[in-house]
Amino acid sequence: MGDVRADIKEFLSSRRARISPEEAGLPAYGGNRRVAGLRREEVAMLAGMSVDYYVRLERGNLAGASESVLDALARTLKLDEAEREHLFDLARAAGPARKSRSKPSGTVHPEVQQVLDAMADAPAWVRNGRHDILAANRMGRALYSPVFQSAHRPVNTTRFTYLDPAAREFWRDYDQIVNDAAAMLRLEAGRHPHDPELIRLVGELSTQSELFRDRWASRDVVFHRSGLKRLHHPVVGDLDLNYQSMELPSEPGLVLNVYTAPAGSPTADALQLLASWAATHEEAFAEPGQTAKHPQ
Numbered sequence: 001m002g003d004v005r006a007d008i009k010e011f012l013s014s015r016r017a018r019i020s021p022e023e024a025g026l027p028a029y030g031g032n033r034r035v036a037g038l039r040r041e042e043v044a045m046l047a048g049m050s051v052d053y054y055v056r057l058e059r060g061n062l063a064g065a066s067e068s069v070l071d072a073l074a075r076t077l078k079l080d081e082a083e084r085e086h087l088f089d090l091a092r093a094a095g096p097a098r099k100s101r102s103k104p105s106g107t108v109h110p111e112v113q114q115v116l117d118a119m120a121d122a123p124a125w126v127r128n129g130r131h132d133i134l135a136a137n138r139m140g141r142a143l144y145s146p147v148f149q150s151a152h153r154p155v156n157t158t159r160f161t162y163l164d165p166a167a168r169e170f171w172r173d174y175d176q177i178v179n180d181a182a183a184m185l186r187l188e189a190g191r192h193p194h195d196p197e198l199i200r201l202v203g204e205l206s207t208q209s210e211l212f213r214d215r216w217a218s219r220d221v222v223f224h225r226s227g228l229k230r231l232h233h234p235v236v237g238d239l240d241l242n243y244q245s246m247e248l249p250s251e252p253g254l255v256l257n258v259y260t261a262p263a264g265s266p267t268a269d270a271l272q273l274l275a276s277w278a279a280t281h282e283e284a285f286a287e288p289g290q291t292a293k294h295p296q
Contacts, residue, residue, distance in 0.1 A: 004060065004090065004093045004094050004193050005059070005060025005061075005094070006060065007060075007090060007093075007189070007190070007193065008057075008058070008060040008061075008062050008090050008094060009058055009059060009060050010219055011086065011087070011090065011219050012057065012058045012073070012077070013058060014218070014219045015077040015078075015079065015083065015219075016037050016038050016040070016043055016058075016077060017035070017036040017037035017038075018036075018037055019037045019038050019077065019078060020037060020038075021038065021042065023078070024038055024042065024046060024076070026038075026042060026046075040054055040055055040058065041054075043073075043076055043077070046076040047069075047072040047073055047075070047076040048072055049069065049072070057069075057073070060094065061094070062090055062091040062094040062095075063091070063094040063095045063096070064095065065091050070087055070088055070091055073087065074087055081223065082183075082187060082221045082222050082223045083221055085187070085190075085221075086186070086187055086190045086221045089187075089190035089191050090190050093190065093193050106128065106132065106134065106197075107134065108126055108134050108135045108251060108254065109250075109251065111250075112126060112135060112248065112250075112251060112254075113135050116135055116136060116137040116140070117137050117138075119137055119139075119258065120137070120138075120139070121139070121271075121275070122139060122258050122259060122260050123136075123137070123139040123140040123142070123143035123144075123241075123258070123259040123271075124136065124137050124139070124140050124256065124257065124258045124259070125137070125140035125141075125144065125256075125257055126248070126251075126254055126255065126256050126257075127157070127254070127255050127257065128253055128254055128255075129188040129191065129192065129195075129198070129253055129255075130156065130158075130185075130188065130195075130197055130198050130201055131156050131157045131158040131159075131181070131184070131185070132154050132155065132156050133147070133148075133154075133155045133156070133157065134254065138278050138279075138282060139271075139274065139275060139278060140257075140259075141278070141282070142274050142275075142277065142278035142281075142282075143231070143233065143239075143259060143274065144157075145233075145234070145235075146160070146164075146166045146167075146170045146234060147160045147170075150164045150166070151164075152164060156201070157181070158181040158182075158184075158185060158201075158205070159201070159204070159205065161177055161178055161181050162178065162181070162205050162208075162209040162211060162212045163205070163208055163209060169232055170231060170232060170233075170234075171230075171231065171232075172230040172231060172232050172238065173230050178211060178212075178215055179215060179220070179222075180222055180224060181215075182212060182215035182216050182218070182220070183215075183218075183220040183221050183222035184221075184222060184223075184224050185198070185201075185202065185216075186216065186219065186220065186221050187221040187222065187223070189202065190221070202216070224245055225244070225245050226242075226243060226244050226245065227242075227243060228240060228241070228242060228243075229241045229242075229243045229259065233270075233274065235273075235274065235277050236270040236271075236273045236274045236277070237270065238270075239261075239267050239270055239271075240261070240265075240266075240267050241259040241260065241261055241267060242259070242260050242261065242262075243257060243258065243259050243260075244257070244258050244260075245257050246258070
């Protein structure tokens with residue numbers, strides 16, 4: 001991480017390797033292809049550019065590539081929305097130094113905490129791009145109590161996922177969670193390849209988790225906007241929660257996560273039990289000073 005040229009090379013070559021000639025609409029001659037997926041010259045032909053130019057791009061020279069060139073690459077390599085955004089982020093990072101997107105914050109304004117606390121019935125919390133939990137309401141802290149109780153600091157869902165043994169029981173879809181966690185961090189690394197805190201986090205996870213090293217090497221990227229989160233809570237048992245992740249316009253780089261369940265469902269009933277437990281056991285999951293300090 002931090003070597004943008006290497007990131008470009010690995011990303012483009014890995015996306016090229018997953019597409020067969022048949023999937024690209026090309027005839028396959030013989031069975032002795034020496035590369036997985038498409039050859040560089042095939043990508044160049046399909047994208048409407050010279051082989052020499054594509055080779056330069058795949059070597060990390062995306063600086064100056066036009067939007068039409070990037071669009072042609074995204075189309076040829078069958079990139080999804082997240083992968084396309086990642087490609088454009090890498091191209092921006094490869095260009096001349098410029099004012100970058102706002103880096104992931106480590107604080108929230110008091111008004112954000114007020115909004116969270118007003119959402120009394122729904123677990124909710126705010127994270128930055130590194131997946132540090134910066135603020136949460138009582139239900140959010142109760143729902144994610146195993147994460148808050150983890151010995152690793154700062155409180156970070158991806159660090160918990162890869163380094164805390166409790167994660168395998170907490171996440172009922174653990175294999176999917178580990179894939180998504182690394183892919184989300186990879187997307188963030190494309191946006192902020194020189195963020196020192198993110199570099200430290202990736203280094204820590206790479207050093208301590210072989211599973212993370214494997215997932216990180218896949219170069220996959222993914223959005224995490226909405227869906228079903230299946231948890232096993234140590235107090236109220238299995239939960240099937242709908243989640244929505246929303247960027248905060250007033251807090252660039254921060255994301256609000258909110259969890260709900262259909263009225264009358266077993267999970268809705270379990271959330272009511274969780275609320276009762278949280279009202280009397282907050283000391284079990286609320287670490288003093290955990291919520292990020294508010295700027296003065």
